[in-house]
Amino acid sequence: MKSAWQFFKIHFLSDMRNRKSIFWAMLFPSILLFILVLTFSNLGVKGSLDFRIIIVDEAQSVKGIDYANSLISAFRSLSYPNKNGFFTIVKVMKGSVKDAFNDVLYSKADAIIEIPRDFNKLVMRSVLFARLGLPFAAAHIKVYYLPNEASSSLAQGAIDGVMDEVNSYMMSKFNYHLKEFTVQSETIGEMMKAPTYTDFVTPGIIIIGAFTTGLLLVGPKLAFMKRNMVMKKYASTPVSPKSFFTGFTFSKLFLMIIQYFLLAILAVLVFNSAVHIFSPWAILYYLFTCMIYILIGFDIGFLFSSPTAVSALTSVVNLPLEFLAGIYFPLFNLPWYVNIFVWSNPLWYATNAMRQFLNVGLSTTPMWLNVFIPALWGMASLIFLSTRKMWKRI
């Protein structure tokens, strides 16, 4: 225990006194947060995109009249594969809108159009009242979407945008101008409001910070110790490998905890982020992922003996994983072969989970997968390490 504490102390001190370590562990993620927030907080999105829509028809027909069907036809006319399509209708279903929520949560669709139960009744009444010159309550539909998912937000905007054309369709069909035919938007889940870009990016930056620390402060340091016979020197003494690995690991973990609070406080105090930094689940999950990143760092450190090779490999591993984690921008409309990398990327799951735990938005991947996939990486790293006979391989 005494030597584990000493290992913890000296590795922590060594990192804290090392300008490079401070840069990568503290300054780099902070700078990244600054740059991204300052650059993209007012980001506007333009362009032609394909959104996947589910239509849930809850409307009850009134005396055999079904305006909802006409509305669905209107949406179909505006969808692919029509020439001027705005979106793709994934499916039209009867039943409750709640049945379709998971499809949006797990990225099978971008938004849901709900045609409410009283839709036919309201349209019928409004047509009649309009002919009689009486005031009437317009029929409406609801659009459900995820505000923290760009594709979902854009889909909601697109539906809002095509409502004029839907109205025109309805007018030509019933010879009446339903100009008060409105769209009501609802967010899916418990989210109170759409997150700001700072909220969106902060969980990912926290994850990147931990990942960078795990890779850059573990792998190259181990390679250095191996190359320069520091490990050999330890092995010639009675100190146990357990003491070394415990002290070393906890020194990195402690650094990562400081990093978490530094970044979270920076986001909250400087950028007015609404992230819940003291959420116990967020902290627990963060510690869990930190352990995985440290293990990956161990793998890289023991795979190569040259610190330069380790640094190069670290960059090669680091950058694609970061960009395929949906940290800076939401990931959507990716080709299947890129999606394979996304689905196997532990940073993606960690970012999704942290967004939910920090109360930024619902995770777009099931929580069990957010635990399972990183855990799988951890297990693979452990198995690899056990085959390397770390302590003896000096």
Next chain:
Amino acid sequence: MEKVIEVRDLRKKYGNFEAVKGIDIDVFKGEVFGFLGPNGAGKTTTLEILEGLRKPTSGTIKMFGEEIKGDVIPEIKERIGVVLQQTSFLDHLKVKEILELFASFFKKSISIEKALEMVELKEKVNAYPENLSGGQRQRLAIAVALINDPDLIFMDEPTTGLDPQSRESIWVLVEKLKSNGKTIFLTTHYMEEAQRLCDRITIIDHGKVVETDSPEHLILKYGGESKIDFSCTPTPPTEKVEELERELQGKIHKLDDHCRIVTKDLTQTLEKIVLWSKKNNVSLTDVFFIEPTLEDVFLNLTGRELRD
């Protein structure tokens, strides 16, 4: 005499390659034991087995009278200190912190002040190793090896790459450790170092022990003949040189600007050269005697120089 290390028929194989082929070594308490061999002779492998860094394929090792089976046990490691060939420390740690770390590995340790005093680095207690000179860093490495007050110290080429002054300070330190009763197992590439410091030397080659003895005996047995280098003014004619060759019953080798004669009897040969010079009115200039050294022993025993 008490044996600190006793090795019998030590073997180590890496796949089909046998690096160590049945080595026997005895190291006695309080001696400086030199372990010399050209590169690839099996020296490092043997040393690492003794330090507990590798397992032997077969053979028996006793340290402090206790047989080592498998890994070197912590109780033995408590009594040994290791100075590796190349010593690096983690950056951004003070000398004091490094010593505190290593002290924490052992049940008993000496104070940091004492360890630093022994290697004359007391004033560097708060310095960073990256700011120390090569010689000071090596002395720090020795302080680290001494922190547990070991009975046996392994030193793997402790002065390689150091300037003559730093080397001298390490030699003085080794002599001091010896006078304090420590047993030292030393490998070196410097014959001068082995000759000055070692009580006994084992020379290994191709994984086998070639010879073990004191430096003096090794030189007597295997050092070969002495050499006398001399120059003459004026340069004697060839027939006069041939006359001297007949007198000495040996060949005179003409080198760049001087002559060399190899002899078993240094005094008698020198007398003959002096007489010859007087007789022929030739002045002897630049007379040098080259006595056999461990380098010659090594060359004669292995056919290679130590650094080959």
